[in-house]
Amino acid sequence: MVERVCIFPCGGIKKTEATVARIAAYMVNEDLLPRRTMILCVPAYLRGVEEDLVMVEDYPTVVIDCHAENCGTNLLYLSGITPAARVFIPDLAEQHGLAYGSQRRELEPEAQQLAEIVARETARAALAMLENPLYNFEKQRIKTDTCLAQRGLPADPFDYVQLAPGLYRPSNMPDFFPEGSDA
Amino acid sequence: MEKVQKVAIYPCGGVGFPLSSVARYATFIVTEDLLPGETEIVDAVRLISGFPEDVELVENNPTIIIDGCAYQCGSNLFRLLGLKPAARILATVISKLPPTFV
Structure with missing residues (x-):
């Protein structure tokens, strides 16, 4: 049984949608699933802070990618970790007809609404992992020889399978929604 | 010596401590308002x-x-990448908080 789920907002700063990802992660961690989720801190992860390494090795990770550049997914790929699921913000923005706005410091109302939708979708996947008794997550090991800069990256490193608009699972990771339920 | 045309600002960008949000916010102020x-x-x-x-x-x-x-x-990432920053600001000193806090 999974005790906690790691939430990994892409960690970017340049794009407004990166703020959407970060705010959504706070909503999941503080409001929707408090004490049942943890947020991965990219700089701490790269620095090798123990709790951030354990977070992705011992618990399933939901990565929130804010853009087609897939920086969150790519970081996990480079360090040898397969996420349990990916939430892809552009899909959800398109599905709900919401824009990111232009303010990176504090989100504008429409982007705030998008962050709430991203948070709900992230929490939905995380809750399935937490409560589905048949969900079987196997611990992983981080590659310790990772030299991160300027590596070649495949376009779709985890061969993502779409479960719902904006929600994906790597093709070789177990399904988390109970059998027969709608994703 | 060539004049510097641009300065890069790298805030730690973390999510665990409030001061990482302070660092990020300060960077937006520098890049959007001040310079x-x-x-x-x-x-x-x-x-x-x-x-x-x-x-x-x-x-x-x-x-x-x-x-x-x-x-x-932030400093450690640069070290790992083999880069040297021109300067470093440590937010905890400015805020007069202990170096690491919860």
């Missing part, structure tokens, strides 16, 4: 993904790192 066009934000995840414009930004321009706490994740 627009003369400064540019370093995005760590883009940098380690190897996006050419982000790699060139830190290779060709001086970088100021804003570390949020004593973990010094």
Whole structure:
């Protein structure tokens, strides 16, 4: 049984949608699933802070990618970790007809609404992992020889399978929604 | 000696401590209000993904790192990548908080 789920907002700063990802992660961690989720801190992860390494090795990770550049997914790929699921913000923005706005410091109302939708979708996947008794997550090991800069990256490193608009699972990771339920 | 055209600003960018949000917010103030066009934000995840414009930004321009706490994740990332920052600001000293806090 999974005790906690790691939430990994892409960690970017340049794009407004990166703020959407970060705010959504706070909503999941503080409001929707408090004490049942943890947020991965990219700089701490790269620095090798123990709790951030354990977070992705011992618990399933939901990565929130804010853009087609897939920086969150790519970081996990480079360090040898397969996420349990990916939430892809552009899909959800398109599905709900919401824009990111232009303010990176504090989100504008429409982007705030998008962050709430991203948070709900992230929490939905995380809750399935937490409560589905048949969900079987196997611990992983981080590659310790990772030299991160300027590596070649495949376009779709985890061969993502779409479960719902904006929600994906790597093709070789177990399904988390109970059998027969709608994703 | 060639005049510096642009300065890169790299805030620690973390999510665990409030001071990382302070570092990020301060960077937006510098790049959008105080020195627009003369400064540019370093995005760590883009940098380690190897996006050419982000790699060139830190290779060709001086970088100021804003570390949020004593973990010094910003400084350490640069060390791991073999880069040297031009300067470092440690937010805990300015805030008069202990180096690492919860």
